[in-house]
Amino acid sequence: MFENLQDRLGSILNGLTGRGALTEADVAAALREVRRALLEADVALEVVRSFTDRVREKAVGAAVLKSIKPGQMVVKIVHDELVEMLGTEGVSIDLHAAAPVVIMMVGLQGSGKTTTTGKIAKRLTDREKKKVLMASLDTRRPAAQEQLRQLGVQTGVDTLPVIAGQSPTDIAARAVQAAKLGGHDVVILDTAGRTHIDEPLMLEMADIKKKSNPHEILLVADSLTGQDAVNLARNFDERVGITGLVLTRMDGDGRGGAALSMRAVTGKPIKLIGIGERMNELDEFHPRRIADRILGMGDIVSLVEKAAENIDAEKARAMAEKMAKGKFDLNDLADQLGQMKKMGGMGGIMGLMPGMAGMKDKMASAGMNDKMFDRQIAIISSMTRAERANPDILKHSRKKRIAAGSGTDAAEINKLLKMHRGMADMMKAMSGKGKGGIMKQMMGGLAGKMGLGGMGGGMPDLSNIDPKQLEALQKQAEAAGLGKPGAMPGLGSLPGGLPGLGGAKLPGLGGMPGLPGFPKKK
Numbered sequence: 001m002f003e004n005l006q007d008r009l010g011s012i013l014n015g016l017t018g019r020g021a022l023t024e025a026d027v028a029a030a031l032r033e034v035r036r037a038l039l040e041a042d043v044a045l046e047v048v049r050s051f052t053d054r055v056r057e058k059a060v061g062a063a064v065l066k067s068i069k070p071g072q073m074v075v076k077i078v079h080d081e082l083v084e085m086l087g088t089e090g091v092s093i094d095l096h097a098a099a100p101v102v103i104m105m106v107g108l109q110g111s112g113k114t115t116t117t118g119k120i121a122k123r124l125t126d127r128e129k130k131k132v133l134m135a136s137l138d139t140r141r142p143a144a145q146e147q148l149r150q151l152g153v154q155t156g157v158d159t160l161p162v163i164a165g166q167s168p169t170d171i172a173a174r175a176v177q178a179a180k181l182g183g184h185d186v187v188i189l190d191t192a193g194r195t196h197i198d199e200p201l202m203l204e205m206a207d208i209k210k211k212s213n214p215h216e217i218l219l220v221a222d223s224l225t226g227q228d229a230v231n232l233a234r235n236f237d238e239r240v241g242i243t244g245l246v247l248t249r250m251d252g253d254g255r256g257g258a259a260l261s262m263r264a265v266t267g268k269p270i271k272l273i274g275i276g277e278r279m280n281e282l283d284e285f286h287p288r289r290i291a292d293r294i295l296g297m298g299d300i301v302s303l304v305e306k307a308a309e310n311i312d313a314e315k316a317r318a319m320a321e322k323m324a325k326g327k328f329d330l331n332d333l334a335d336q337l338g339q340m341k342k343m344g345g346m347g348g349i350m351g352l353m354p355g356m357a358g359m360k361d362k363m364a365s366a367g368m369n370d371k372m373f374d375r376q377i378a379i380i381s382s383m384t385r386a387e388r389a390n391p392d393i394l395k396h397s398r399k400k401r402i403a404a405g406s407g408t409d410a411a412e413i414n415k416l417l418k419m420h421r422g423m424a425d426m427m428k429a430m431s432g433k434g435k436g437g438i439m440k441q442m443m444g445g446l447a448g449k450m451g452l453g454g455m456g457g458g459m460p461d462l463s464n465i466d467p468k469q470l471e472a473l474q475k476q477a478e479a480a481g482l483g484k485p486g487a488m489p490g491l492g493s494l495p496g497g498l499p500g501l502g503g504a505k506l507p508g509l510g511g512m513p514g515l516p517g518f519p520k521k522k
Helices: 003-017 024-040 045-059 072-085 114-129 143-155 168-182 200-211 227-239 257-264 287-294 300-310 313-324 330-342 345-352 359-367 371-380 385-389 396-406 410-430 435-451 467-479
Strands: 101-106 132-136 186-190 216-223 244-248 270-274 282-285
Touching: 003 024, 003 072, 003 287, 024 045, 024 072, 024 168, 045 072, 045 186, 045 257, 072 287, 101 114, 101 200, 101 435, 114 132, 114 143, 114 186, 114 216, 114 244, 114 270, 114 282, 132 143, 132 270, 132 287, 143 300, 168 186, 200 282, 216 385, 227 330, 257 270, 330 371, 330 385, 330 410, 371 410, 396 410
Parallel strands: 101 186, 101 216, 132 186, 216 244, 244 270
Antiparallel strands: 270 282
């Protein structure tokens, strides 16, 4: 979503940080480019004007221009103002009310209200351990109530039985009553939408609000609609009164201006963002983390959270034990590739790693993408158990059979085996004697600098990290140098670079099993 803006701002601010001293003219020229970049990203004009005025006011002071690293001071000011524009702190759904807490979903037709209702219900059930009831108030759209019922079956969440002929306000009253009788903690009302805002829609929303007395009214807006989403939020807030926003399709290729404008224009917090079609692809909106990503600083906390959700702790422990003995077969490689896909694939992980956001294009041009991972997993899946455990037995006839089974060719199988051999050699080096091997030193050094001491050379159990520790992690990581492009402490001292990286010595990439290296330049 923010890639174009990230590239533009990155090049503008890199031009500032590369200089030893700055003049007011330098800052003014850079801010003109920032203003143009934000306008091209579809950020509202009034928001852009306010943003650049605040940055200019802070950036042209003597304290900045005469500081040791003025360029970095300007980057920090831009970062802080981005956070301010996005809302300073993340705000989650408020459930502090008498049960059942009523959440009313509003928005235009096609913005993703029904799917988002299912996602929120699943999130509250899984994470907050709440008993949720969903009710569809959309009596106009064909099969809208059936769609919500199907989502309820899919997510294991209760839905209100449909009674034909009832009005939306009667369904709302029945839903609240059913939630009280059924002992539900939360009831989510999925209201009807229109293709545009009109008077009957607003009157219906007001009637439903009066009848159900919702604690939260969430406006679901499609982030790809740009500035129209901001006008939509204004209208709904004036007529119905919203408590927060949910932006859908944040994984799309829109310019991101709606997300940057809506908080500043409406004063209402963005509470959640939809990042995909699946029921678990709904994230909390953290302004600081979004600002970090836009400025290419990575997002360590989100990376750790994704790992905690997707990595099987038992498998990780067993893998660590095998690595400690220097063992790494093709089953392990397949597991690593599968886990990386679950965490958002190559691009998703690189976007969250400090200083690595710019590597995505280079990797794509080298043919390294998620489709390549799929092919590699297909190759490994086409092998027998004995072949996966002992790749050395793979001769020509076996490779021919595997190529036919996986829809690939012998060249791709050889590439995979070469990559595996390089990684297996690296595992042996990491498990070497003396101070517990390179892996133990590397993980210990990284853990110490990130405030995760006491790991004893292994990866921590991510699911048990204290939430407060997670919140402090980003700041600790930045202080340790992780916010600088390519700077991953504890990983830079491996002699001669890492296998498969072609002498590029990209610290941090070699420590991720399953990550193939860049080809050497010819």
